Amino acid sequence: MNTRNPADNGSGYFLYHSIGMYPGKAEAxxxxxxxxxxxxxxxxxxxxxxxxxxxxxxxxxxxxxxxxxxxxxxxxxxxxxxxxxxxxxxxxxxxxxxxxxxxxxxxxxxxxxxxxxxxxxxxxxxxxxxxxxxxxxxxxxxxxxxxxxxxxxxxxxxxxxxxxxxxxxxxxxxxxxxxxxxxxxxxxxxxxxxxxxxxxxxxxxxxxxxxxxxxxxxxxxxxxxxxxxxxxxxxxxxxxxxxxxxxxxxxxxxxxxxxxxxxxxxxxxxxxxxxxxxxxxxxTQDHAEMLAHNRRLGAALIEGTSDTGLTLASPPDERQRGGSVMLQLPADADAAAVVNGLREAGLYTDCRGRILRLSPGPVTTPEGVERLLGRLSTLISR
Structure with a gap:
């Protein structure tokens, strides 16, 4: 599976807990x-x-x-x-x-x-x-x-x-x-x-x-x-x-x-x-759809990481959860190496200690989630 994203089009952007993006941001x-x-x-x-x-x-x-x-x-x-x-x-x-x-x-x-x-x-x-x-x-x-x-x-x-x-x-x-x-x-x-x-x-x-x-x-x-x-x-x-x-x-x-x-x-x-x-x-956005989009991608992240050895560090019930999905890395994982490995594939995340923070938003896509799950599985298995 090709995990790289040369176009860097934002589909693998998971940093809405930090900066946040919208289409045409740089130009605006x-x-x-x-x-x-x-x-x-x-x-x-x-x-x-x-x-x-x-x-x-x-x-x-x-x-x-x-x-x-x-x-x-x-x-x-x-x-x-x-x-x-x-x-x-x-x-x-x-x-x-x-x-x-x-x-x-x-x-x-x-x-x-x-x-x-x-x-x-x-x-x-x-x-x-x-x-x-x-x-x-x-x-x-x-x-x-x-x-x-x-x-x-x-x-x-x-x-x-x-x-x-x-x-x-x-x-x-x-x-x-x-x-x-x-x-x-x-x-x-x-x-x-x-x-x-x-x-x-x-x-x-x-x-x-x-x-x-x-x-x-x-x-x-x-x-x-x-x-x-x-x-x-x-x-x-x-x-x-x-x-x-x-x-x-x-x-x-x-x-x-x-x-x-x-x-x-x-x-x-x-x-x-x-x-x-x-x-x-x-x-000007449809705020209900923005939230629904986030919920769909968040659910995919939780389901996709359930068998990877990562521990869900966020409430599983979306009614008690914000827009981010936090995952605790295994004790032997190198957090910086995980973040760097994802970045090399055009997937943008960060860690606080061993907590990997993933926040899908308007520019993030289901394809970006799929790429992240594949790349993350490879990095953790190493």
Whole structure:
């Protein structure tokens, strides 16, 4: 069987948990960046108006993706800065002497941030562990650890190492009964799995335009529900945090009335502009069919690797799984050699430790899955 793919047409692309692709991505991004360069280099005075208009288009498109009401969402460099802006803005009653609850399989960067902020802001980070021999934190373990001492819980919609999809309805309902703020990192699910900020109601949302939305790095977002937003006083603030960004009175700083209060210095416009084509492409797609396509290819991956010696490290039930299929390599397998061997055949994947991550998306094809299964079987048998 010929496992090489000289055309490199994306049929063997399995990296939607990392970057994400859509047809014509390079050309669409190139046109957006070219238009920005022409605008920014023009001998006129309209650069800022055009640049900020591009950023606003990014914000509007993102608001539509997750159903965020007008004025509750702004851009951020990444999920870590978005969470930092939110934590640094909260009234002390949510943090001081209380706990922030997080699962051990959250995105590690967010745990690093919370652990560093805890001593200064007076909260304790309570990390719910993965049970021995398992691959994700169980929802029931989150509920058991979630007491009235928890001032804030940060949920992971879909995990990056097991593709476990948490039961948001159940967890948010429990959080409301405990009187906690509830935030959710939707990075690994948004763009593929349905998510709206009011189904169920969450207090804040952080994400990025990478992964299933296929945008650029540096194009993160922060959504804060209106009731909480009114209470927030971000410590990371600057001239863009004001209602009138051109107010220069040093003694009259006042936060903007909406999510702009979470802005600070000059915003990163270029990442937003580069992600607009991806968001526009996504908005025109049949989202139900995108998910169905992913489910068909995911099922083929699981079935095709059942006899290879690889262990499924994701939930077998697709209702509890994101868009990725994670496989644990045998103890004697060389993870780097497996990834390199797949790449040589035009099959793009990655590993976290011995966890091989496979995420089929719009450009991935059944033929690509077939080639991956054949090549993977050969590499493992070696």
């Amino acid at each position: 991004m190139g046109a957006a960046f070219s238009e920005f360069a022409s605008s920014w280099g023009a001998f006129d005075d309209g650069q800022w108006m055009r640049a900020l208009g591009g950023r606003q288009k990014f914000i509007d498109l993102w608001s539509a993706v997750i159903g965020a009401p007008c004025g509750t969402l702004t851009s951020a460099e990444n999920v870590t800065t978005a969470l930092y802006s939110l934590i640094g803005a909260l009234p002390q009653r949510h943090l001081s002497g209380r706990k922030i609850l997080v699962a051990a399989d959250c995105f590690p960067s967010l745990h690093f941030l919370l652990a560093g902020l805890a001593p200064r802001l007076g909260f304790t980070v309570q990390t719910v562990p993965v049970r021995p021999g398992e691959y994700w934190v169980r929802d029931e373990d989150m509920v058991a650890a979630w007491t009235e001492e928890v001032g804030l819980a940060l949920l992971t919609f879909v995990t990056s190492t097991a593709s476990h999809r948490c039961d948001l309805d159940r967890l948010v309902d429990h959080g409301r009964r405990m009187g906690s703020l509830v935030g959710v990192d939707i990075t690994q699910g948004v763009g593929l799995l349905p998510f709206k900020v009011d189904k169920p109601d969450v207090d804040f949302t952080v994400s990025t335009t990478l992964k299933w939305l296929s945008g650029t790095p540096g194009a993160g977002i922060l959504h804060v529900a209106a009731p909480l937003l009114k209470e927030c006083r971000p410590e990371l603030r600057g001239w863009f945090s004001q209602e009138n960004i051109f107010s220069w009175d040093l003694d009259a700083f006042a936060y903007a009335s909406d999510a702009r209060r979470f802005d600070h210095g000059t915003p990163s416009v270029l990442a937003c502009v580069g992600s607009v084509p991806a968001l526009e492409w996504h908005a």
